[in-house]
Amino acid sequence: MKDIQNQRDTRNLDVDKVGIKDIRYPVVLSDRYKGKQSTVARINMYVRLPHDFKGTHMSRFVEILSKHSEDINLYSVGNILDEMKEKLDSEEAFIELSFNYFLKKKAPISCQEAMMDYYCTYLGSAGKDWKDSVLSVRVPVLTLCPCSKEISVQGAHNQRSYVTISVRMKKLMWIEELIEIAERSASSPVYPLLKREDEKYVTENSYENPVFVEDVVRNAATMLMAEDRIVWFEVSSENMESIHNHSAYAVITRDKR
Numbered sequence: 001m002k003d004i005q006n007q008r009d010t011r012n013l014d015v016d017k018v019g020i021k022d023i024r025y026p027v028v029l030s031d032r033y034k035g036k037q038s039t040v041a042r043i044n045m046y047v048r049l050p051h052d053f054k055g056t057h058m059s060r061f062v063e064i065l066s067k068h069s070e071d072i073n074l075y076s077v078g079n080i081l082d083e084m085k086e087k088l089d090s091e092e093a094f095i096e097l098s099f100n101y102f103l104k105k106k107a108p109i110s111c112q113e114a115m116m117d118y119y120c121t122y123l124g125s126a127g128k129d130w131k132d133s134v135l136s137v138r139v140p141v142l143t144l145c146p147c148s149k150e151i152s153v154q155g156a157h158n159q160r161s162y163v164t165i166s167v168r169m170k171k172l173m174w175i176e177e178l179i180e181i182a183e184r185s186a187s188s189p190v191y192p193l194l195k196r197e198d199e200k201y202v203t204e205n206s207y208e209n210p211v212f213v214e215d216v217v218r219n220a221a222t223m224l225m226a227e228d229r230i231v232w233f234e235v236s237s238e239n240m241e242s243i244h245n246h247s248a249y250a251v252i253t254r255d256k257r
Helices: 058-067 077-087 146-151 175-184 196-207 213-225
Strands: 015-031 035-049 093-106 113-126 131-144 158-169 230-239 248-255
Touching: 015 058, 015 093, 035 058, 035 077, 058 077, 077 093, 077 113, 077 131, 093 175, 113 175, 131 146, 131 175, 131 196, 131 213, 158 175, 158 213, 175 213, 213 230, 213 248
Parallel strands: none
Antiparallel strands: 015 035, 035 093, 093 113, 113 131, 131 158, 158 230, 230 248
């Protein structure tokens, strides 16, 4: 049958990325405590299209995923990228995975456990003689405003905040470790299950640990700077303000190479 995609294009324009988006596929993740964890990822796959190619072969992306269906994890992504370049005649390939990572979390006083999910992304890319990957995790936390505490006779306003940490690593760093850094940078972690004694502890503990959005990213960045397994990081915090009609935001990016 005639292959339209393989015909030549004369407009002399490379296409930076072309491929498929939002395909759901099972993946297996390394779990610090259980060894492995299965989840479902939303996957985007692209290649760079040379200027003289009219189109790419969309079906081949799914064929590659199907071939690796029993072994899709963050460590096999490099093999998938290499096969994308080979099968799609491209010098550059890109893959994006977004998924929920689940941890069993214990309440601080009652010690009751429940499952909590964290939204993660993994961006992988490869060229002719290079590869790159960025792992990100978004962590809900509690922040209490230092200014509100200082000026108020009673209480202080607090809110749920989201700390996002993205890293390039030269050695493995567990998702759990990034979650811990995010939680330690805030006034308090967020828990899936709290009894009354836990609520009392979280409320009082966060009151004793007020942080601005700037404090959150500086706290996390200090810990990330000290981590020799990381060569690059970006940490951001978005505080969903409880008494303002806006969010507060801060970000720090550092290349340690």
